[in-house]
Amino acid sequence: MSAGDQTNDGDKPGADTVSAAQVWPEVERAELLARGAALKWASGVFCRPEYLERLGQYRKRESQRTASIHTRLKSMAQSYLEGVGWGLEQLREARAELREASHTLKKAAVESIQNAEGGASLERLREVSINHCQLLATVSNLPRLYSVHGMVLETERLVESRRLLEAHARLMKLERWQDDILWQLHGATGSLSAEDQCLVAKYFSGVGQLVDALAKELWAVVSSALALARQNPTPFVSSVRIVEREEALDRALLEERGSSRGCSRPLPPRRPRCWREHFFQVLEEAVCARFRRVSYLHSRGPGLAGHLSALQHGLMSDLATVRHLLEHCVPPHYKLTRVYLRVSHRCLHAHLTQVTNWDLESGEIFAVLNWVLHIYNSPDMMGDPELVTDLEKEELGPLISTEGVEQLQKKYVQSVRKSVSEWMHKALQVELQDWKRDQEPDTDHEGFYQTSLPTIITQMLEENARVALMIGESLRDQTIQMGLYEMENLLNRFREALVDFGKEYCKDPSNNKTKFYLHYLLASISNCIVLKKSTESLQQQQSSRSVGQFSRTPPNPLAALDRAVRRACRLVMDQLLQDLQPFLPGLLTRSWLLQGAPTPKLCHILEHHLELYARVRPPCRQRLQEETQWLTVVEYVRALMQKRLVCRSEEERWQLAQQMLQDKQLFAEIFLGLV
Numbered sequence: 033m034s035a036g037d038q039t040n041d042g043d044k045p046g047a048d049t050v051s052a053a054q055v056w057p058e059v060e061r062a063e064l065l066a067r068g069a070a071l072k073w074a075s076g077v078f079c080r081p082e083y084l085e086r087l088g089q090y091r092k093r094e095s096q097r098t099a100s101i102h103t104r105l106k107s108m109a110q111s112y113l114e115g116v117g118w119g120l121e122q123l124r125e126a127r128a129e130l131r132e133a134s135h136t137l138k139k140a141a142v143e144s145i146q147n148a149e150g151g152a153s154l155e156r157l158r159e160v161s162i163n164h165c166q167l168l169a170t171v172s173n174l175p176r177l178y179s180v181h182g183m184v185l186e187t188e189r190l191v192e193s194r195r196l197l198e199a200h201a202r203l204m205k206l207e208r209w210q211d212d213i214l215w216q217l218h219g220a221t222g223s224l225s226a227e228d229q230c231l232v233a234k235y236f237s238g239v240g241q242l243v244d245a246l247a248k249e250l251w252a253v254v255s256s257a258l259a260l261a262r263q264n265p266t267p268f269v270s271s272v273r274i275v276e277r278e279e280a281l282d283r284a285l286l287e288e289r290g291s292s293r294g295c296s297r298p299l300p301p302r303r304p305r306c307w308r309e310h311f312f313q314v315l316e317e318a319v320c321a322r323f324r325r326v327s328y329l330h331s332r333g334p335g336l337a338g339h340l341s342a343l344q345h346g347l348m349s350d351l352a353t354v355r356h357l358l359e360h361c362v363p364p365h366y367k368l369t370r371v372y373l374r375v376s377h378r379c380l381h382a383h384l385t386q387v388t389n390w391d392l393e394s395g396e397i398f399a400v401l402n403w404v405l406h407i408y409n410s411p412d413m414m415g416d417p418e419l420v421t422d423l424e425k426e427e428l429g430p431l432i433s434t435e436g437v438e439q440l441q442k443k444y445v446q447s448v449r450k451s452v453s454e455w456m457h458k459a460l461q462v463e464l465q466d467w468k469r470d471q472e473p474d475t476d477h478e479g480f481y482q483t484s485l486p487t488i489i490t491q492m493l494e495e496n497a498r499v500a501l502m503i504g505e506s507l508r509d510q511t512i513q514m515g516l517y518e519m520e521n522l523l524n525r526f527r528e529a530l531v532d533f534g535k536e537y538c539k540d541p542s543n544n545k546t547k548f549y550l551h552y553l554l555a556s557i558s559n560c561i562v563l564k565k566s567t568e569s570l571q572q573q574q575s576s577r578s579v580g581q582f583s584r585t586p587p588n589p590l591a592a593l594d595r596a597v598r599r600a601c602r603l604v605m606d607q608l609l610q611d612l613q614p615f616l617p618g619l620l621t622r623s624w625l626l627q628g629a630p631t632p633k634l635c636h637i638l639e640h641h642l643e644l645y646a647r648v649r650p651p652c653r654q655r656l657q658e659e660t661q662w663l664t665v666v667e668y669v670r671a672l673m674q675k676r677l678v679c680r681s682e683e684e685r686w687q688l689a690q691q692m693l694q695d696k697q698l699f700a701e702i703f704l705g706l707v
Contacts, residue, residue, distance in 0.1 A: 184242060191245050196253070196270045199246055200277065206239045247307075250274060254311060255318040258350050261357045269361045271311075276363065278307040315368075316375045322350065323379040336387070337399040343383075344403070344413060347376055355418075373419070377428045380408075384431055388440055394447035397440055401503045404431045441507050448496055449514045456522045459488045464529055472548055473555035481555035481647045486562035489522065493570060505575055512570050516587035519567060523560075523592035527599050530556060534603045541610075550641075553604050554648050557656075560597045561649040564590065597652060604645075605659055611637050612667065619671040625687060631695045638664065638702050657706050664699060 078084055183202055190199035253267045261268060282304035323343075354372045362368050387400060408431055409415050432440070463485040466473070473481040493515040500511035530553070537546040567589045615630035615637070623629060638660065645656045679685040 184239065187242050188245065191242065191249055194249060194253075194267060196246065196249060196267065196274060199242075200274045203239070203242050203246060204277070204281075206242070246274075250307075251310070251314045254314045255321075257315070257358060258318060258322060258353055261353050261361075265357055265361055268358065272362050275307045275311050278305050282306065312371060315371065319350070319372060319375045320379050322346065323376070323383065336392075336396045340399060340403045340407075343380070344407065347380075348413060350376070351419075369419075373414075374428065377431070381429075381431050385436070388432065388436060392443065392447075394444055394451060397444040397447065398499065398503065401437070401440055401444065401507070405437070405503060441503075441510060444500075444507065445510045445514050448500075448511060449518065452492060452496065452515060452518050453521075455492055456489065456518055459485055460522060460525060460529065463526075464533075467533055467549075467552040468546070470547060472551050475647065479647065480558050480649050481551065482558055482562070483552075483555050486559045486566065489519070489563060490566040493519070493566065497570060497573060509574050512574050513587065515570060516567065516589050519563070519589040520587045520592045523563070523589060523596050526556075527592070527596040530596065530599050530603060534606070537607075550604065550607050550644060551647075553600050553607070554644055557597055557600045557604070557652045558647070558649045560593050560600070561652060564593050567593065601652065601656060601659065604656060605663060608637075608641050608660060608663060609667075611641070612663075616667050616671065619668060620674075620676045620688075622677060625677060625684070625691055628691065628694065631698055634664075635698050635702055638699075642702065642706065657703070661703050664703075668695075 077090070078087070183206055187199050187202040187206070190196075190202065250271050253271045257265075257268045285303055323346075351369070351372060355369050359368050384400065384404065390396075392400070407413060411417075414428075430437075463483055466483050473483055476482050493512075496511050496515060497508050501508040533546075533549070533552075537543075537549045540546070541549075612634060615633050618624055618630040619634075624631070641660060642657060645653055645660070648656060677688065679688055
């Protein structure tokens, strides 16, 4: 826009306003707002005449502000203009580069079309080259192909004669030929057709059969290694070497396939073979088969202990073979001893689990528990220090779980309890028969009456506790607990038998079968004393933590013993009273006063009874003596209270007193001399 145009436009402000308002309506609105704000500000500042003196200052300040705003606007506009100019320059350069690139692409397209037309003429040459490569491969492999059949037959003879290393070397050569032919066919065409692959597989079919035959012989040698190692370990060594060769070949082929880029060489047929893994599987099966071959004949019943002994012998014999022979025939990383221990432990665990499910008797359960808990972990077996070193990093676990052992112990206690109950019943029946013998009870070395009952019971319970302790304290405590229960039951039946014995005697005191009734009562009391000592001994053997642990209501045989003793003592006192009864009515009567009878006869009976009481073990002997003395006093006082004698004079009263003093002297001589 020229200067003249600017002047003319300045003469027509109305035209500019209308034009700006039409183009930018917002400008008009902004201008109106600005004028309104300015008028509002001016009316506030110049509301009084004296403020007009500052008009010059306000004008100067606003002029400076306006000039500053114009300067910033000019600077901003200049910056924008420079940026736009730089952008336009970049666009010009980009357009030139695009034009050059487009020209180059057109030239490349023309050349590509020309090359494609030239490549079509070389297709015939490519076909000739492929045919030439195939013919070259055929000519180079003809000697191998002609010798394949003969080598297969030769390898078969080597396998049959168990010359395994030579057979494997020839087999590897045949497989290498087969692999080379497949690779040449694959490399010539870039791919291997199904027809070519089938043709090669058919021609080399004998190789696959050789692999199977060699593997069969190989695993036969490995499975019989434990049996034949002492005679000739050479076949086993050859088998291990072949396994390691195959493992190395598998690893090399896999690494080659994994590291190759682009066209990777395919794996040969039936690769990888993983023969090392199969080697351990065959060895495991062989170990399990040897365990299964251990004769289970007569393994149930009394033969179970012998069966476990045979297992131990077979296991340790095979373990010695593995440690001292086979371990030196394999690489160290095989850790053959550890493998054998792990497999044999697993087989034993399975077999013993089967055994524990049988309906075993107490002796069989003891044999199993003793073998599992003690023999298996003893220095003669797995506790051998050298084996502990081999197993320090590997936990085999228990042969039988903790729950299984506890279940076996419960079955053992139940079986022993049944046997103990039967024996106690038989012993009690023998005891009842002894009571009716026509002779006094036997006496021990101290002169006390006794029968066979306490000896049988004590020996039986102590023997069961001793045998159970060979397994462990827990089983011993359970066995003692069971024995105490059975002891309590026996004593309750024993007390009932005493009552029946007393009733039978009361019915017919003259019966010869109860001739020694009192003697056997006294022997029963002595038996109870012996059983009490045996019971206390068994209770002392129990662990303090196990008392009451196996049952909510622990047995109390001592209470049953006390009841039986009190019942027997009561029967003894009843018998004494019965013997005294014919003479008691004569006490403190007129005949007694004149003649002194029946006191001497009473003393004779008391002496006889006290003499028999001396055959009773203390403290029941003292108890019977005290009760006898008390019975005598009670009956004497009863006779006095019945006033059988009435004194008619002072002389009779004096004579009564003298006779009573004389009776007192006779009784004192009897009782004061007691021990």
